[in-house]
Amino acid sequence: MSDSxxxxxxxxxxxxxVQVLKGISFTLEKGEVLALIxxxxxxxxxxxxCLNFLETPDxxxxxxxxxxxxDGEEHKNMSDKxxxxxxxxxxxxxxxxxxxxxxxxxxxxTLAPDLAVKEEIKHMKLTGAQAKQYKxxxxxxxxxxxxxxxxxxxxxDKKDAYPxxxxxxxxxxxxxxxxxxxxxxxxxxxxxxxxxxxELTGEVLKVIxxxxxxxxxxxxxxxxxxxxxxxxxxxxxxxxxxxEEEGRPKDVFLHPQSPNLQAxxxxxxxx
Amino acid sequence: MLFTEVTLxxxxxxxxNGLIFLLTLLGAxxxxxxxxxxxxxxxAPLKYITKTFVWIIRGxxxxxxxxxxxxxxxxxxxxxxxxxxxxxxxxxxxxxAAYFSEIYRGGIESIPKGQYEAGQVLGMTKGQIxxxxxLFQVIKRTVPxxxxxxxxxxxxxxxxxxxxxxxxxxxxxxxxxxxxxxxxFYTGVFFLVFVGALTLLFxxxxxxxxxxxx
Ligand SMILES: Nc1ncnc2c1ncn2[C@@H]1O[C@H](COP(=O)(O)OP(=O)(O)O)[C@@H](O)[C@H]1O
Ligand SMILES: [Mg+2]
Numbered sequence: 001m002s003d004s005x006x007x008x009x010x011x012x013x014x015x016x017x018v019q020v021l022k023g024i025s026f027t028l029e030k031g032e033v034l035a036l037i038x039x040x041x042x043x044x045x046x047x048x049x050c051l052n053f054l055e056t057p058d059x060x061x062x063x064x065x066x067x068x069x070x071d072g073e074e075h076k077n078m079s080d081k082x083x084x085x086x087x088x089x090x091x092x093x094x095x096x097x098x099x100x101x102x103x104x105x106x107x108x109x110t111l112a113p114d115l116a117v118k119e120e121i122k123h124m125k126l127t128g129a130q131a132k133q134y135k136x137x138x139x140x141x142x143x144x145x146x147x148x149x150x151x152x153x154x155x156x157d158k159k160d161a162y163p164x165x166x167x168x169x170x171x172x173x174x175x176x177x178x179x180x181x182x183x184x185x186x187x188x189x190x191x192x193x194x195x196x197x198x199e200l201t202g203e204v205l206k207v208i209x210x211x212x213x214x215x216x217x218x219x220x221x222x223x224x225x226x227x228x229x230x231x232x233x234x235x236x237x238x239x240x241x242x243x244e245e246e247g248r249p250k251d252v253f254l255h256p257q258s259p260n261l262q263a264x265x266x267x268x269x270x271x
Numbered sequence: 272m273l274f275t276e277v278t279l280x281x282x283x284x285x286x287x288n289g290l291i292f293l294l295t296l297l298g299a300x301x302x303x304x305x306x307x308x309x310x311x312x313x314x315a316p317l318k319y320i321t322k323t324f325v326w327i328i329r330g331x332x333x334x335x336x337x338x339x340x341x342x343x344x345x346x347x348x349x350x351x352x353x354x355x356x357x358x359x360x361x362x363x364x365x366x367x368a369a370y371f372s373e374i375y376r377g378g379i380e381s382i383p384k385g386q387y388e389a390g391q392v393l394g395m396t397k398g399q400i401x402x403x404x405x406l407f408q409v410i411k412r413t414v415p416x417x418x419x420x421x422x423x424x425x426x427x428x429x430x431x432x433x434x435x436x437x438x439x440x441x442x443x444x445x446x447x448x449x450x451x452x453x454x455x456f457y458t459g460v461f462f463l464v465f466v467g468a469l470t471l472l473f474x475x476x477x478x479x480x481x482x483x484x485x
Contacts, residue, residue: 052392084394092392098385101485102407111403112393119396164484182393 005030005217006186011060012072013046020046021057022241028186028234031214035228035249036221038238039264044221047238048188051219053087064089064185091184095191097171099163099178106159109146109178114139116182142181149177153207169200173207180211187211189220205231225268229253237261277446277454284442285461288428291359291438295424298364303371310376328369334433336362341434355436363427370420378413379405411480418473425466429458 004027013021020043028034036044049055050070051062057072069086078086100108117138121131150156153173163171172192179187189208193201205227208220212231222228228235228249235252237245239260245252256262309321328336341358345351352358382405390400429440439458446454 054388054391080396084396087392088394090392094385094389096385098383098389100386100389100404101483102411112390112395115395115399115403162483178393 003030004028005065006219007061007063008051009061009063011047011050011057011062013043013050013055013057020241021050024060024238024241024243026236026243026246028217028219030217032233033212033218033220033231035232035235036219036238037223037225037228037235037264038244042238043241044238045190048092048190048219048221051186051188052090052092053083054092088182089185091179091182091187093172093175093179093187093189093192095194097163097168097175097195099166099171099174101163104160104162105150105155105166105174106143106146108163108174109149109181110139110142112178113142113145113181117142146177146181149180150174152180152210153177154203167200168196169203172196172204176204176207176211186217186219189218189222191221191223193222193224223268225253225265237264239264277451277457281439281442281454281458281461284437285439285458285465287431287436287438288425288461289465291356291363291428291431292425294360295363295367295428296421298360299367299371302364302368303375306368306372307375307379310372311379325369325372328366329373333362333366333427334430336366337430337434355431355434358434359431359436363424367420367424371417374413374416374420375409377416378409381412382408414473414477414480418469418477421473422466422469425469426462429462 006028008027009025011021011024012019024043024047026034036047038044046055050057053070057070059072060070061068061072062070069089100111103111117135120138121135124134126134147156147159150159153176155170155173155177158166158170158174163174166174172195176192192208193204196204201224205224208218209227209231211218220228220232230249232249235247235249236243237252237256237258237260239258244258245256245261252261253265256265306321306325309317310325312318312321337359340362341352341355386404386408387400390404395403429438431438432441432444435441439461440455443455443458446452
């Protein structure tokens with residue numbers, strides 16, 4: 001086995017009669033950033049949703065760190081609990097942020113880790129004072145971690161604000177901190193700047209750029225070609241549910257082979 | 272002198288309206304949620320039975336429902352309704368639960384799919400997503416329409432009179448029968464005061480929930 005952190009093999013997915021993914025395979029090494037590009041409707045979102053268990057592939061496998069997480073043909077046998085555990089290998093940052101409006105920024109980040117602690121306590125069958133002590137300790141850790149993450153995305157001073165008080169760029173940075181709080185092995189972004197005013201995309205891209213490290217593996221769907229070129233280690237161009245071209249950014253962007261990709265890059269340049 | 276006497280008498284009878292109001296809310300608020308789950312069920316037969324039921328309840332007058340609950344058990348099943356209050360409560364609770372269920376359903380369906388998905392990808396369980404993310408947002412969105420329905424309920428309590436359950440309007444009519452007309456109109460004041468208090472209460476709750484938008 002290779003040491004690829006992510007191995008996707010032969011993913012197929014149809015909605016009704018329409019086949020949206022027609023056999024997607026690729027691998028990703030730990031610490032790499034993959035940029036997924038392609039015109040609208042080519043299946044990029046569906047692929048990310050399959051990785052995050054929001055859609056069930058009809059066929060194909062997804063393997064993380066050597067562990068088979070999804071086998072399209074056997075997926076139905078998986079319990080809710082297994083799905084939850086497996087999907088935590090991935091994080092997902094949505095185009096539309098999807099922050100929880102009733103909670104402060106800080107609580108948006110700590111909510112899921114805190115709830116995970118509750119599940120853990122149930123699982124460990126802790127009760128009474130022991131449970132309380134454990135919970136308090138872990139909650140404090142979650143809080144400290146959340147503050148550190150908010151610092152990292154540049155929003156420590158907004159920890160008590162509510163999502164409705166934030167700009168789009170700030171909201172997306174909170175969403176990134178929230179996803180990081182679950183320490184996913186692979187963090188996925190679905191067009192993280194497409195819902196933002198142009199002047200706000202920079203701050204979000206800068207945060208994503210800043211996450212790049214040997215431990216952070218990322219899959220980024222983006223229409224920001226300059227960003228993809230400069231941050232990605234690997235670029236995949238999708239068209240009509242297949243990977244039409246993949247490679248290192250300088251090859252894909254400077255020497256595109258397929259006519260579709262050439263036309264796509266030309267169009268992107270004109271924008 | 273007469274005024275005080277009438278006021279006291281009406282007030283005592285208005286307590287019956289208050290009783291119907293309170294017990295109806297206690298029954299209809301949870302029953303409405305049960306009906307909502309039925310009408311949103313993925314099990315098609317349950318869903319359509321529930322929807323038909325809601326259609327019938329919302330599509331017929333409450334007055335008619337009061338008559339049905341009061342007299343049908345005796346006429347058809349030979350088991351007369353034992354107390355008028357029971358009949359009133361059964362009809363009111365079912366009627367209002369049907370309306371509430373539609374408000375809840377609207378509230379639940381108005382929560383964007385992204386809220387559920389955000390919870391899912393963070394590893395939350397279905398129960399956690401409902402109780403920690405969705406429920407509060409549903410409550411915030413349903414408070415204004417619930418306020419409207421609840422205010423309507425205050426006034427509807429006087430319909431109990433059609434099956435001879437003694438409440439404020441019926442009490443006032445006893446004066447009318449004796450040639451004294453103004454107590455009938457005077458009952459309006461009681462309703463206005465009660466509704467006024469509820470309006471203030473709902474305004475307060477809405478302001479409390481208004482610490483965030485969306
Ligand atoms: N839940 C769904 N039901 C039916 N069709 C869908 C669904 N989700 C996506 N599609 C279709 O799949 C195709 C690919 O969509 P998507 O993965 O969102 O593409 P992209 O993100 O590259 O724009 C589109 O034609 C879209 O209409
Ligand atoms: Mg998309």
